[in-house]
Amino acid sequence: MHISRNSFNSTFIFVAMDTKGILSHITRHVTLTPEEREFFTSLLIPVNVKQGDFVEQSGEVTTNFIHVNSGCLMTYFTDPSANDHVIQFSTAGWWTADLHSLTQNQSSIYSTRALADSEIFMLPKIRLEELVDRYPIFERFFRIMFQNSLVTHQQRIVQAFSFTAEQRYEYFQQKYPQLEQFVPLKYIASYLGITPEFLSKIRRKRMEK
Amino acid sequence: MHISRNSFNSTFIFVAMDTKGILSHITRHVTLTPEEREFFTSLLIPVNVKQGDFVEQSGEVTTNFIHVNSGCLMTYFTDPSANDHVIQFSTAGWWTADLHSLTQNQSSIYSTRALADSEIFMLPKIRLEELVDRYPIFERFFRIMFQNSLVTHQQRIVQAFSFTAEQRYEYFQQKYPQLEQFVPLKYIASYLGITPEFLSKIRRKRMEK
DNA sequence: CGTCTATTTGAATGTACTCAAAAGCGGTGG
Protein backbone atom coordinates (compact mmCIF):
# COMPACT_ATOMS: atom_id res chain seq x y z
CA MET A 1 0.00 0.00 0.00
CA HIS A 2 1.50 3.29 -1.04
CA ILE A 3 0.63 6.83 -0.17
CA SER A 4 2.53 9.71 -1.68
CA ARG A 5 4.66 10.05 1.44
CA ASN A 6 5.59 6.51 2.32
CA SER A 7 8.37 6.91 4.83
CA PHE A 8 7.75 5.90 8.41
CA ASN A 9 7.99 9.06 10.43
CA SER A 10 8.86 8.23 14.02
CA THR A 11 9.45 11.82 15.04
CA PHE A 12 5.95 13.18 15.47
CA ILE A 13 5.58 16.89 15.96
CA PHE A 14 4.15 17.80 19.36
CA VAL A 15 2.30 21.08 19.48
CA ALA A 16 -0.29 23.03 21.40
CA MET A 17 -3.68 21.92 20.12
CA ASP A 18 -7.20 23.04 20.74
CA THR A 19 -9.16 20.71 23.04
CA LYS A 20 -12.56 22.32 22.37
CA GLY A 21 -13.43 19.78 19.71
CA ILE A 22 -12.72 16.69 21.72
CA LEU A 23 -14.45 18.08 24.81
CA SER A 24 -17.55 18.97 22.88
CA HIS A 25 -17.69 15.45 21.46
CA ILE A 26 -17.52 14.04 24.97
CA THR A 27 -20.03 16.40 26.53
CA ARG A 28 -22.51 15.40 23.89
CA HIS A 29 -22.83 12.16 25.85
CA VAL A 30 -21.91 13.04 29.45
CA THR A 31 -21.67 16.16 31.60
CA LEU A 32 -18.23 17.04 32.95
CA THR A 33 -17.16 19.26 35.85
CA PRO A 34 -14.36 21.77 35.22
CA GLU A 35 -12.08 19.52 37.28
CA GLU A 36 -12.86 16.50 35.11
CA ARG A 37 -12.24 18.47 31.93
CA GLU A 38 -8.98 19.76 33.28
CA PHE A 39 -7.72 16.33 34.31
CA PHE A 40 -8.83 14.72 31.08
CA THR A 41 -7.14 17.23 28.82
CA SER A 42 -3.94 16.98 30.90
CA LEU A 43 -3.67 13.33 29.83
CA LEU A 44 -3.90 14.00 26.10
CA ILE A 45 -0.80 14.00 23.95
CA PRO A 46 -1.32 16.26 20.92
CA VAL A 47 0.45 15.09 17.78
CA ASN A 48 0.65 16.49 14.27
CA VAL A 49 1.00 13.94 11.50
CA LYS A 50 1.58 14.49 7.82
CA GLN A 51 -0.13 12.75 4.95
CA GLY A 52 1.25 9.24 4.65
CA ASP A 53 2.65 8.99 8.18
CA PHE A 54 2.02 5.87 10.17
CA VAL A 55 0.19 6.47 13.42
CA GLU A 56 0.27 2.79 14.40
CA GLN A 57 2.01 -0.08 12.65
CA SER A 58 0.97 -3.72 12.51
CA GLY A 59 3.29 -6.00 14.42
CA GLU A 60 3.63 -3.61 17.34
CA VAL A 61 1.66 -3.62 20.58
CA THR A 62 -0.79 -0.72 20.62
CA THR A 63 -0.64 1.46 23.71
CA ASN A 64 -2.80 4.43 22.74
CA PHE A 65 -6.35 5.38 22.10
CA ILE A 66 -6.41 7.93 19.30
CA HIS A 67 -8.78 10.80 18.74
CA VAL A 68 -8.79 12.68 15.45
CA ASN A 69 -9.02 16.44 15.92
CA SER A 70 -8.67 17.34 12.25
CA GLY A 71 -7.69 15.57 9.06
CA CYS A 72 -8.31 11.92 8.30
CA LEU A 73 -6.82 8.56 9.25
CA MET A 74 -7.25 5.14 7.69
CA THR A 75 -6.95 1.82 9.53
CA TYR A 76 -6.27 -1.28 7.47
CA PHE A 77 -5.48 -4.95 7.85
CA THR A 78 -2.89 -6.79 5.75
CA ASP A 79 -3.94 -10.40 5.12
CA PRO A 80 -1.57 -13.38 4.72
CA SER A 81 -1.57 -12.85 0.93
CA ALA A 82 -0.33 -9.29 1.48
CA ASN A 83 -3.62 -7.73 0.40
CA ASP A 84 -4.72 -4.70 2.36
CA HIS A 85 -8.25 -4.28 3.63
CA VAL A 86 -9.36 -0.87 4.88
CA ILE A 87 -11.36 -1.27 8.08
CA GLN A 88 -12.15 2.31 8.91
CA PHE A 89 -11.71 5.91 7.90
CA SER A 90 -11.51 8.26 10.90
CA THR A 91 -12.28 11.93 10.44
CA ALA A 92 -12.57 14.77 12.95
CA GLY A 93 -14.32 13.66 16.12
CA TRP A 94 -13.65 9.94 15.67
CA TRP A 95 -11.76 7.67 17.99
CA THR A 96 -9.71 4.75 16.77
CA ALA A 97 -7.71 2.02 18.49
CA ASP A 98 -6.92 -1.64 18.08
CA LEU A 99 -8.84 -2.80 21.13
CA HIS A 100 -7.57 -6.34 20.79
CA SER A 101 -3.93 -5.32 20.87
CA LEU A 102 -4.61 -2.74 23.57
CA THR A 103 -6.42 -5.06 25.97
CA GLN A 104 -4.51 -8.28 25.33
CA ASN A 105 -1.07 -6.70 24.94
CA GLN A 106 -0.63 -8.58 21.70
CA SER A 107 0.94 -7.20 18.57
CA SER A 108 -1.55 -5.51 16.29
CA ILE A 109 -2.72 -6.85 12.95
CA TYR A 110 -3.81 -3.36 11.91
CA SER A 111 -1.94 -0.32 10.69
CA THR A 112 -3.20 3.25 10.89
CA ARG A 113 -1.96 5.97 8.57
CA ALA A 114 -2.79 9.57 7.82
CA LEU A 115 -4.67 10.13 4.56
CA ALA A 116 -4.20 13.88 5.00
CA ASP A 117 -2.21 16.12 7.32
CA SER A 118 -3.95 15.60 10.64
CA GLU A 119 -4.02 16.76 14.22
CA ILE A 120 -4.60 13.90 16.63
CA PHE A 121 -4.67 13.30 20.37
CA MET A 122 -3.09 10.19 21.81
CA LEU A 123 -4.49 8.90 25.09
CA PRO A 124 -2.19 6.22 26.56
CA LYS A 125 -3.96 3.15 27.88
CA ILE A 126 -2.47 3.53 31.38
CA ARG A 127 -3.65 7.13 31.52
CA LEU A 128 -7.13 6.07 30.52
CA GLU A 129 -7.12 3.57 33.37
CA GLU A 130 -6.16 6.32 35.83
CA LEU A 131 -8.87 8.49 34.34
CA VAL A 132 -11.74 6.03 34.72
CA ASP A 133 -10.59 4.99 38.21
CA ARG A 134 -10.64 8.58 39.34
CA TYR A 135 -13.72 9.80 37.47
CA PRO A 136 -16.29 7.08 36.70
CA ILE A 137 -18.09 9.48 34.40
CA PHE A 138 -15.49 8.59 31.78
CA GLU A 139 -16.29 4.94 32.24
CA ARG A 140 -19.78 5.94 31.17
CA PHE A 141 -18.53 7.95 28.25
CA PHE A 142 -16.50 5.08 26.86
CA ARG A 143 -19.32 2.64 27.54
CA ILE A 144 -21.62 4.81 25.44
CA MET A 145 -19.00 5.29 22.76
CA PHE A 146 -18.35 1.57 22.43
CA GLN A 147 -22.08 0.92 22.47
CA ASN A 148 -22.59 3.29 19.54
CA SER A 149 -19.63 1.84 17.72
CA LEU A 150 -21.11 -1.63 18.06
CA VAL A 151 -24.26 -0.44 16.29
CA THR A 152 -22.17 0.75 13.34
CA HIS A 153 -20.13 -2.45 13.26
CA GLN A 154 -23.26 -4.57 13.30
CA GLN A 155 -24.71 -2.62 10.41
CA ARG A 156 -21.54 -3.15 8.44
CA ILE A 157 -21.70 -6.90 8.99
CA VAL A 158 -25.31 -6.99 7.88
CA GLN A 159 -24.40 -5.02 4.77
CA ALA A 160 -21.37 -7.11 3.92
CA PHE A 161 -23.62 -10.15 3.78
CA SER A 162 -26.84 -8.80 2.34
CA PHE A 163 -25.89 -5.96 0.01
CA THR A 164 -24.22 -6.12 -3.39
CA ALA A 165 -21.05 -4.10 -3.93
CA GLU A 166 -23.07 -1.44 -5.75
CA GLN A 167 -25.49 -1.07 -2.83
CA ARG A 168 -22.61 -0.82 -0.37
CA TYR A 169 -21.06 1.91 -2.51
CA GLU A 170 -24.32 3.87 -2.59
CA TYR A 171 -24.63 3.57 1.17
CA PHE A 172 -21.03 4.71 1.61
CA GLN A 173 -21.62 7.78 -0.56
CA GLN A 174 -24.68 8.72 1.45
CA LYS A 175 -23.06 8.16 4.82
CA TYR A 176 -19.64 9.73 4.13
CA PRO A 177 -20.23 12.20 1.24
CA GLN A 178 -17.16 14.25 2.18
CA LEU A 179 -14.75 11.30 2.11
CA GLU A 180 -15.12 10.56 -1.58
CA GLN A 181 -13.77 14.03 -2.33
CA PHE A 182 -10.23 13.31 -1.21
CA VAL A 183 -9.84 9.60 -0.42
CA PRO A 184 -8.25 7.71 -3.37
CA LEU A 185 -10.78 5.35 -4.93
CA LYS A 186 -8.63 2.30 -4.36
CA TYR A 187 -8.98 2.77 -0.60
CA ILE A 188 -12.71 3.20 -0.91
CA ALA A 189 -12.81 0.00 -2.96
CA SER A 190 -10.85 -1.73 -0.23
CA TYR A 191 -13.24 -0.43 2.44
CA LEU A 192 -16.16 -1.76 0.41
CA GLY A 193 -14.47 -5.13 0.09
CA ILE A 194 -14.00 -5.02 -3.69
CA THR A 195 -11.17 -4.47 -6.17
CA PRO A 196 -10.42 -1.00 -7.58
CA GLU A 197 -11.22 -2.34 -11.07
CA PHE A 198 -14.68 -3.41 -10.03
CA LEU A 199 -15.41 -0.12 -8.28
CA SER A 200 -14.42 1.62 -11.49
CA LYS A 201 -16.94 -0.51 -13.40
CA ILE A 202 -19.67 0.25 -10.88
CA ARG A 203 -18.95 3.96 -11.23
CA ARG A 204 -19.13 3.87 -15.01
CA LYS A 205 -22.38 1.95 -14.89
CA ARG A 206 -23.86 4.58 -12.57
CA MET A 207 -22.61 7.45 -14.74
CA GLU A 208 -24.37 5.98 -17.76
CA LYS A 209 -27.72 6.00 -15.99
CA MET B 1 -37.63 -18.77 8.58
CA HIS B 2 -39.18 -21.79 10.25
CA ILE B 3 -38.24 -23.63 13.40
CA SER B 4 -40.20 -26.67 14.54
CA ARG B 5 -42.21 -24.58 16.96
CA ASN B 6 -43.18 -21.54 14.98
CA SER B 7 -45.88 -19.93 17.06
CA PHE B 8 -45.17 -16.64 18.78
CA ASN B 9 -45.31 -17.36 22.47
CA SER B 10 -46.12 -14.19 24.33
CA THR B 11 -46.67 -15.92 27.66
CA PHE B 12 -43.13 -16.55 28.86
CA ILE B 13 -42.71 -18.77 31.88
CA PHE B 14 -41.23 -16.95 34.85
CA VAL B 15 -39.34 -19.14 37.28
CA ALA B 16 -36.67 -19.14 39.95
CA MET B 17 -33.33 -19.34 38.19
CA ASP B 18 -29.79 -19.69 39.37
CA THR B 19 -27.81 -16.44 39.23
CA LYS B 20 -24.40 -18.03 39.88
CA GLY B 21 -23.58 -18.26 36.19
CA ILE B 22 -24.30 -14.66 35.33
CA LEU B 23 -22.50 -13.38 38.43
CA SER B 24 -19.40 -15.41 37.70
CA HIS B 25 -19.34 -14.02 34.15
CA ILE B 26 -19.45 -10.50 35.55
CA THR B 27 -16.90 -11.02 38.31
CA ARG B 28 -14.47 -12.27 35.71
CA HIS B 29 -14.15 -8.61 34.69
CA VAL B 30 -14.99 -6.59 37.81
CA THR B 31 -15.17 -7.18 41.57
CA LEU B 32 -18.58 -6.77 43.21
CA THR B 33 -19.57 -6.18 46.82
CA PRO B 34 -22.36 -8.35 48.27
CA GLU B 35 -24.63 -5.30 48.10
CA GLU B 36 -23.92 -4.80 44.41
CA ARG B 37 -24.55 -8.48 43.66
CA GLU B 38 -27.80 -8.34 45.58
CA PHE B 39 -29.06 -5.24 43.83
CA PHE B 40 -28.02 -6.48 40.40
CA THR B 41 -29.74 -9.84 40.71
CA SER B 42 -32.89 -8.14 42.02
CA LEU B 43 -33.22 -6.40 38.65
CA LEU B 44 -33.07 -9.56 36.55
CA ILE B 45 -36.21 -11.10 35.14
CA PRO B 46 -35.72 -14.85 34.70
CA VAL B 47 -37.55 -16.32 31.72
CA ASN B 48 -37.82 -19.82 30.33
CA VAL B 49 -38.25 -20.05 26.58
CA LYS B 50 -38.91 -23.10 24.44
CA GLN B 51 -37.25 -23.99 21.16
CA GLY B 52 -38.67 -21.79 18.44
CA ASP B 53 -40.01 -19.07 20.74
CA PHE B 54 -39.37 -15.47 19.84
CA VAL B 55 -37.45 -13.52 22.48
CA GLU B 56 -37.54 -10.28 20.48
CA GLN B 57 -39.36 -9.56 17.25
CA SER B 58 -38.34 -7.18 14.50
CA GLY B 59 -40.65 -4.21 14.18
CA GLU B 60 -40.93 -3.73 17.92
CA VAL B 61 -38.89 -1.38 20.11
CA THR B 62 -36.41 -3.37 22.18
CA THR B 63 -36.48 -2.62 25.91
CA ASN B 64 -34.31 -5.39 27.35
CA PHE B 65 -30.75 -6.54 27.53
CA ILE B 66 -30.75 -10.32 27.43
CA HIS B 67 -28.35 -12.73 29.08
CA VAL B 68 -28.39 -16.42 28.19
CA ASN B 69 -28.11 -18.67 31.22
CA SER B 70 -28.52 -21.94 29.36
CA GLY B 71 -29.59 -23.03 25.89
CA CYS B 72 -29.02 -21.07 22.71
CA LEU B 73 -30.52 -18.05 20.96
CA MET B 74 -30.15 -16.81 17.42
CA THR B 75 -30.44 -13.20 16.28
CA TYR B 76 -31.19 -12.52 12.63
CA PHE B 77 -31.99 -9.73 10.24
CA THR B 78 -34.63 -9.93 7.53
CA ASP B 79 -33.65 -7.91 4.46
CA PRO B 80 -36.05 -6.14 2.07
CA SER B 81 -36.11 -9.24 -0.17
CA ALA B 82 -37.30 -11.29 2.83
CA ASN B 83 -34.01 -13.15 3.14
CA ASP B 84 -32.85 -13.83 6.67
CA HIS B 85 -29.29 -13.23 7.77
CA VAL B 86 -28.13 -14.70 11.07
CA ILE B 87 -26.07 -12.14 12.96
CA GLN B 88 -25.23 -14.02 16.12
CA PHE B 89 -25.67 -17.24 18.02
CA SER B 90 -25.80 -16.69 21.79
CA THR B 91 -25.01 -19.57 24.11
CA ALA B 92 -24.62 -19.70 27.91
CA GLY B 93 -22.81 -16.64 29.24
CA TRP B 94 -23.54 -14.41 26.24
CA TRP B 95 -25.41 -11.14 26.23
CA THR B 96 -27.52 -10.00 23.33
CA ALA B 97 -29.49 -6.85 22.57
CA ASP B 98 -30.33 -4.62 19.66
CA LEU B 99 -28.36 -1.62 20.87
CA HIS B 100 -29.68 0.59 18.10
CA SER B 101 -33.30 -0.04 18.97
CA LEU B 102 -32.54 0.14 22.68
CA THR B 103 -30.70 3.45 22.61
CA GLN B 104 -32.65 5.23 19.88
CA ASN B 105 -36.08 3.87 20.82
CA GLN B 106 -36.62 2.83 17.24
CA SER B 107 -38.24 -0.37 16.12
CA SER B 108 -35.78 -3.19 15.72
CA ILE B 109 -34.69 -4.72 12.43
CA TYR B 110 -33.57 -7.87 14.22
CA SER B 111 -35.44 -10.84 15.63
CA THR B 112 -34.16 -13.17 18.33
CA ARG B 113 -35.42 -16.72 18.73
CA ALA B 114 -34.56 -19.76 20.80
CA LEU B 115 -32.74 -22.51 18.91
CA ALA B 116 -33.17 -24.77 21.94
CA ASP B 117 -35.09 -24.63 25.20
CA SER B 118 -33.29 -21.87 27.06
CA GLU B 119 -33.13 -20.08 30.38
CA ILE B 120 -32.54 -16.37 29.96
CA PHE B 121 -32.41 -13.25 32.09
CA MET B 122 -33.98 -10.04 30.87
CA LEU B 123 -32.53 -6.77 32.16
CA PRO B 124 -34.83 -3.87 31.28
CA LYS B 125 -33.05 -0.81 29.93
CA ILE B 126 -34.48 1.49 32.64
CA ARG B 127 -33.26 -0.90 35.32
CA LEU B 128 -29.81 -0.91 33.80
CA GLU B 129 -29.80 2.87 33.95
CA GLU B 130 -30.69 2.77 37.63
CA LEU B 131 -27.99 0.19 38.16
CA VAL B 132 -25.13 2.13 36.57
CA ASP B 133 -26.24 5.38 38.23
CA ARG B 134 -26.12 3.74 41.62
CA TYR B 135 -23.06 1.51 41.17
CA PRO B 136 -20.55 2.81 38.59
CA ILE B 137 -18.75 -0.53 38.73
CA PHE B 138 -21.42 -1.79 36.34
CA GLU B 139 -20.63 1.04 33.99
CA ARG B 140 -17.16 -0.43 33.90
CA PHE B 141 -18.46 -3.93 33.38
CA PHE B 142 -20.53 -2.94 30.38
CA ARG B 143 -17.71 -0.80 29.02
CA ILE B 144 -15.43 -3.85 29.09
CA MET B 145 -18.11 -6.10 27.65
CA PHE B 146 -18.80 -3.76 24.73
CA GLN B 147 -15.07 -3.32 24.21
CA ASN B 148 -14.60 -7.08 23.91
CA SER B 149 -17.61 -7.38 21.67
CA LEU B 150 -16.15 -4.76 19.35
CA VAL B 151 -13.03 -6.88 18.91
CA THR B 152 -15.18 -9.82 17.79
CA HIS B 153 -17.23 -7.65 15.47
CA GLN B 154 -14.13 -6.19 13.89
CA GLN B 155 -12.72 -9.63 13.27
CA ARG B 156 -15.95 -10.64 11.60
CA ILE B 157 -15.80 -7.66 9.26
CA VAL B 158 -12.19 -8.44 8.37
CA GLN B 159 -13.16 -12.03 7.65
CA ALA B 160 -16.20 -11.16 5.61
CA PHE B 161 -13.98 -9.18 3.27
CA SER B 162 -10.76 -11.18 3.20
CA PHE B 163 -11.76 -14.83 3.67
CA THR B 164 -13.50 -17.13 1.22
CA ALA B 165 -16.67 -18.89 2.36
CA GLU B 166 -14.67 -22.05 2.99
CA GLN B 167 -12.19 -20.24 5.22
CA ARG B 168 -15.00 -18.61 7.16
CA TYR B 169 -16.57 -22.04 7.69
CA GLU B 170 -13.29 -23.48 8.99
CA TYR B 171 -12.91 -20.56 11.38
CA PHE B 172 -16.47 -21.00 12.58
CA GLN B 173 -15.90 -24.68 13.29
CA GLN B 174 -12.80 -23.90 15.29
CA LYS B 175 -14.36 -21.09 17.25
CA TYR B 176 -17.76 -22.66 17.99
CA PRO B 177 -17.24 -26.44 17.77
CA GLN B 178 -20.24 -27.15 19.97
CA LEU B 179 -22.68 -25.15 17.84
CA GLU B 180 -22.41 -27.30 14.73
CA GLN B 181 -23.73 -30.24 16.74
CA PHE B 182 -27.25 -28.93 17.06
CA VAL B 183 -27.68 -25.79 14.94
CA PRO B 184 -29.33 -26.56 11.58
CA LEU B 185 -26.85 -26.08 8.74
CA LYS B 186 -29.04 -23.54 7.01
CA TYR B 187 -28.60 -21.16 9.94
CA ILE B 188 -24.86 -21.71 9.95
CA ALA B 189 -24.84 -20.97 6.21
CA SER B 190 -26.75 -17.79 6.90
CA TYR B 191 -24.30 -16.79 9.63
CA LEU B 192 -21.44 -17.35 7.20
CA GLY B 193 -23.17 -15.21 4.58
CA ILE B 194 -23.73 -18.02 2.06
CA THR B 195 -26.62 -20.16 0.81
CA PRO B 196 -27.35 -23.57 2.35
CA GLU B 197 -26.66 -25.12 -1.06
CA PHE B 198 -23.20 -23.67 -1.19
CA LEU B 199 -22.38 -24.72 2.37
CA SER B 200 -23.42 -28.22 1.42
CA LYS B 201 -21.00 -28.14 -1.50
CA ILE B 202 -18.18 -26.88 0.72
CA ARG B 203 -18.84 -29.71 3.17
CA ARG B 204 -18.76 -32.36 0.48
CA LYS B 205 -15.54 -30.98 -0.91
CA ARG B 206 -13.97 -31.14 2.56
CA MET B 207 -15.23 -34.70 3.17
CA GLU B 208 -13.57 -35.87 -0.03
CA LYS B 209 -10.19 -34.60 1.12
C1' DC C 1 8.28 16.78 -20.34
C1' DG C 2 9.03 12.42 -17.75
C1' DT C 3 7.98 9.45 -14.10
C1' DC C 4 5.11 7.40 -10.83
C1' DT C 5 0.83 6.10 -9.25
C1' DA C 6 -4.26 5.97 -9.78
C1' DT C 7 -7.97 4.82 -12.61
C1' DT C 8 -10.21 2.72 -16.51
C1' DT C 9 -11.06 -0.96 -19.98
C1' DG C 10 -11.60 -5.54 -21.74
C1' DA C 11 -11.21 -10.58 -21.86
C1' DA C 12 -11.02 -14.71 -19.42
C1' DT C 13 -11.93 -16.92 -15.08
C1' DG C 14 -13.74 -18.15 -10.57
C1' DT C 15 -16.65 -17.99 -6.66
C1' DA C 16 -20.98 -18.21 -5.08
C1' DC C 17 -26.08 -17.90 -6.34
C1' DT C 18 -30.66 -19.38 -8.37
C1' DC C 19 -33.76 -22.66 -9.54
C1' DA C 20 -35.48 -27.22 -9.79
C1' DA C 21 -35.52 -31.60 -8.11
C1' DA C 22 -34.07 -35.56 -5.46
C1' DA C 23 -32.73 -37.64 -1.21
C1' DG C 24 -32.63 -37.83 3.84
C1' DC C 25 -34.79 -37.57 8.26
C1' DG C 26 -37.77 -37.07 12.17
C1' DG C 27 -42.28 -37.10 13.85
C1' DT C 28 -47.15 -38.39 13.74
C1' DG C 29 -51.16 -40.98 12.95
C1' DG C 30 -53.56 -44.89 11.11
Add this chain to the structure above:
DNA sequence: CCACCGCTTTTGAGTACATTCAAATAGACG
Protein backbone atom coordinates in the same frame (compact mmCIF):
# COMPACT_ATOMS: atom_id res chain seq x y z
C1' DC D 1 -44.83 -50.63 12.51
C1' DC D 2 -45.00 -48.46 8.47
C1' DA D 3 -46.56 -44.67 5.46
C1' DC D 4 -46.90 -40.14 4.85
C1' DC D 5 -45.84 -35.31 5.74
C1' DG D 6 -42.98 -31.35 6.32
C1' DC D 7 -38.69 -29.67 6.54
C1' DT D 8 -33.57 -29.97 5.85
C1' DT D 9 -29.80 -31.20 3.11
C1' DT D 10 -27.78 -32.58 -1.17
C1' DT D 11 -27.08 -32.51 -6.25
C1' DG D 12 -26.72 -30.57 -10.79
C1' DA D 13 -27.19 -27.21 -14.51
C1' DG D 14 -27.17 -22.66 -15.77
C1' DT D 15 -26.16 -17.87 -14.37
C1' DA D 16 -24.53 -13.59 -12.11
C1' DC D 17 -21.45 -11.00 -9.55
C1' DA D 18 -16.86 -9.99 -8.80
C1' DT D 19 -11.82 -11.13 -9.60
C1' DT D 20 -7.45 -11.58 -12.14
C1' DC D 21 -4.38 -10.23 -15.45
C1' DA D 22 -2.72 -7.30 -18.97
C1' DA D 23 -2.72 -3.05 -21.03
C1' DA D 24 -4.22 1.64 -22.00
C1' DT D 25 -5.31 6.23 -20.18
C1' DA D 26 -5.35 9.87 -16.97
C1' DG D 27 -3.43 12.82 -13.15
C1' DA D 28 -0.10 14.60 -9.99
C1' DC D 29 4.37 16.20 -9.03
C1' DG D 30 9.07 17.50 -9.68
